[in-house]
Each structure stands twice: as structure tokens, then as C-alpha cells.
Amino acid sequence: MPEPEELPDESPGRPFWSGTLTFGLVSVPVNFMAAHRSNRVSLRMVSPEGQPLARRYFTSQDEKLLDWEDIVRGYEIEKDQFVVVDDDELERLAPERTRDIDLRLFVKSSDVDPKYFDRAYYLTPGGSSTKAYRLLAKVMEDTERAGIATFVMRAKEYLVAILAENGILRAETLRFPDEIRSVADIGLPDPVKAKPAEIRKIEKAIESLREDAFKPKELVDRSAQRLNKLVAKKAKSGEDVVTVDSEPGERDRKVVDLIEILNRSLKGTASAKPGAKSTKSGVTKESGRADDLDGLSKAELYERAQQLNVPGRSGMSKKDLAAAIRRSA
């Protein structure tokens, strides 16, 4: 299945997922908020006249248009032979872990091998009280410990490290060991001993480029800069500019201030949660689908679809996105 080529902004503004950290018998309801955003303006697919295009699905034989409701998910067991699996079945496979991240192991934060880290989310307090959240964050930060757990989020199991920094908890998903190749798997040659003179020469070259602090500015995205500059120039001159009726919500994604949204959510005000019932700290939250997709803008739905890797998301309407997210949830 071809991947969409658009690179949308990661501007969630709303939690990507809500769950509960359990720490012994203590429960800390949390919201997952993306810790990343994109610099780029998104390249959309349009018709020769400039009309933004939508991805649609058709039957392969007679090319009849299919609604999202007519589409099911199948696993190919043999060529052209599929077993259909529905969302309910996938959800029922892990009833105990769909909402709980059970921290049963704490390790030194520095012990996690860097190549395992995948994606980061900030955790914001999900309940009306922030006490249990602050307690866990403070203790983990002071003792430089990370909690390790597995949990199931939207039909996929995650291995996760929970870390605390600046009084804020974050979840970093880790790859499972069988997803990481070893040097032996790759077949790299055995190390050979290098000449000390050669090593010293390289050390000298390293030393001359050494800085004690890393400057994120050095990671500037030149491609995004070139694209943004070209677009700004053409927009200013009015060259190749077409006016479109985009769906509401499509436009406001640029003005979203992620930092402000995260800070608001960190305060623990339940308002940052979409339609989810607020849960008291100290009480295990009921599992179930708490996310109200209808309240989200298209950009927000897109963000979720992207994280869920919904195929064909770039061309979907708001309604289709919501349906697809429910389907993969």
C-alpha cells in the first residue's frame, strides 16, 4: 500500500491517547501528548487546476467506489487468501492492558540502550488531582530511575520507558528486542586492531570539533527552509496561487501553540481532555474508549491517523478519518 507523501504538521493540541500509569496500587491517570512537531509546510496532491485531491477506495475488479464502511481488514495467510479480523476481536485480545501501564520494574535511566528508543510523548495529568503524578515524577527524577512496562494501545503492544524530567513525566516507546538487529545479524566483520598513530590522528581531528554543549541549531532542516522560502516567495508574488475551500479546522493548525497547549494540559485541568470523563487520582480508571473524535478538527484527526499509520489518510475527509481511526483504534 503506497504511503501518502504529504508531511502534515504534528499539531495535536489534544491528547493522542489516555490511559493510567499504575505504580503498585497507586493509579496515575495520564494523557499522551506528542513531544514532536513538524517544521514543514505540507505538500498536498492537487488536480491540474489546483483542487486538493482525496484518496478513494475502489473494488479491484469493476472499480466501484467503496465507502469506508464497506472495507474490512484482512491478514494474508497465503497468496490471495485472507482472514478477516475485526476491531472488536483485536480489542478483546488484550483486555487487561488496553488502558493500564503497569510499572513493575524500575531501572537506572541511563541503562536503556539508545538504539531502542522510538517515539516520545509527554504525559499530562488526566485526573482532577495532580498529587500522585507529582509524587511519581519527583521520586523518579530524584532517584534517576525509569519505569519499564508494556501496554497495548490501539491494537499494538508497546514496550515503554517512563522517564521524569523537570517535574514532567514522559513515555518513550522502545523497540522490542526482536526488532533490533545485532552486529552478528548484520554480519559485520570482527574488529581489527587499529594502529595507535591512526587512532591518535582521528582523536586530534575529533578534538578540534569538540564543543561541550550540543546546539540544536546545527540540526536545521535545510530542505524545509528551501521549501518554505519558495512557497513564501510565490505566495507574495501571487504566482500559481489558487483559492480553495478547505474544510474548517484545516487552516487553524498553523496557529496552534503546542507549548501553550501542553502547559495547559500539564496543569491538570480536565478541560484539555476531549470528552473523557475525568478520573480521580488514586482510582483505577475504567477501560473503554474515552476519546471523542467528533470534537476534533481535521488536522487533529490527521495527526492521530498518522500515528496509527492509517493507510490512505492523506486523502481522507474528516468523516473518513474519524471512521478510519475508530476502525484502527
Added chain:
Amino acid sequence: MAARAIWKGQIKFGDVDVPVKLYSAVQDRSVHFRLLDGKRKEPIKQQMVNPESGDVVEYGDIRRAVETGSGELVMLDEKELTTLEPEPSREIDVIRFVPPNEITHLWYDRPYYLGPDDSEEGYFALAQALRNKELEGVARWVMRKKEYVGALRADGDYLMLITLRHAGEVLQPSELSPPEGRDLEKRELEMAKRLVAAMEDELDLDAFKDEYRERVLELVEAKAAGKVVKFPKAPTKKGEQSLADALEKSIASAGKRRKSA
């Protein structure tokens, strides 16, 4: 079975020039589903459609545009898109060396192993030098028409390149304000510390398996064989209690678990 290199390049800085091959350190284990036509259980086709007219737009006729934020689109033609592409190059340009932990995992994207290409000695000398200096490099390179930034690190005797997110793409904890509230009680802090200590252990990631993935595959096999699928039962819910009580009980049971282990 040896893996295939996905790219070849040369690490360059100062008078250092080390030819390397790049290998993905990650292998996909996800269970992939196909989208099917629900009636016929056949794979479906996707096409781009003009939602106004309902007409299918063939791939060759699709153009690219960027939304400017004011309801306007700026169209870009093939030539312009080509001029945006970075210059092809084989150089992995190391621009800086910094102490480890300076680049936090929040920047990390994807890990790659580097292997020697031609000269093994230069490769292992660089890995050794990086280890001796306890530093990691900040690198930039162009691979398959895309610009990357990455961290060049020693991984045991070998070299690794972890692609990083670009400047501005990571929200830093220091930019955020932590939740506030009344001061935490000393007793609760002490208990929480004891609880963490009781659950502390060495990290053995190999002990973690993606059990859910296995369950999904079992489900698929059972359905394919026409068997009745058994689903696990949901656990019973825990009751409500005060934070201090919960901590106390947790420490007691964590202590027991440790002893019996």
C-alpha cells in the same frame, strides 16, 4: 545471514575520511493487515479523486501544492520541486563532537549500523577514537534525495548512526511548566521512594516480548482453521483508596514478591 547495506558513504571531518556501509538496525515485526472489499474479501484499489467532480485523477496528472494558511494553495511544478532537492552526495559530514547525553533521546529517530567499506582499519580506528574520547558526532548527509541529521556513536567496537529530528521538531521539557499543587508530604515521598526501590532491578530487555503480536497471529491462525477463538478475561477492578494507603500496601506486597522470587 548477512544483511544487505542500504547505502554507501564516507564519513568526513578534518583530514579523516572513512568509507562506510549503512545497515538498518531495525527490522519490522508488525502484523500487517490489508484493506479488503468487505463483500468479496478481495484487496481494494486506491485512487486520487477530485472530490468536487468525483473524477479520478491519474497519477501522472497529479500536481503538488502547499497550503499557505489563508485558504490559498501555492502550486509547485516539477522543475521547482527538482530545484528543492538537495545535491546528491556520498559524504557523511561530521560537523561537531559533543559529550554523550547532550543529544537526548527526544531527538532520536532511527538507528543504523555502519560497517566498514574497503578499509576495515580506518573504520575500527574511528570507533576506537570515539570510544577513547567518550564523545559522539553530529552529522549531516544526503541519502536518496533526502537530507538527514544524525548522531555518530560508538556501539561496542562498531559505529552507529542514529538519525535525529531537525531543529524545532522537539518540544523540550525545559520549555514546559510542570504540574503544580500543594507540597507533597514527606511520608508519601519516602514511601514512594521505597516502593521504587523495591521494584528496582537490572534492565533485561530480552525479558520483554510482544505478546499481543503473538496473540494476533494466533487469532488469525485459529480463524483460518475454523476454530473457536478464546479471548482472555478482563481482570477485576481495583477499589478506591487513599494515596498513602495504596503506597503502604504496595510496599508490603512488593517486598513479598521480592522475597519469593
